[in-house]
Amino acid sequence: MKVGDLVKLKGFENSDPNEIPHGLICVDLGLRVYKIKWFNEEIAQRWAVKAVMSHDKLELIAAAA
Secondary structure (H helix, E strand, C coil), X not given: CCCCCEEEECCCCCCCHHXXXXXXXXXXXXCCEXXXXXXXXXXXXXXXXXXXXXXXXXXXXXXXX
């Protein structure tokens, strides 16, 4: 993963896509940790996700060019 990639929180195979936190990687902090800008802060707060997330908790949706 790299800056500009579109990601979502991992582990929501059977959930409504509108209820899954989606975001954009803004900063690569090193050691496979990223700062994420969540598109819908309300949904992100519902799932208690933070702005700084480990690679293990993210799923890549689309890679930046």
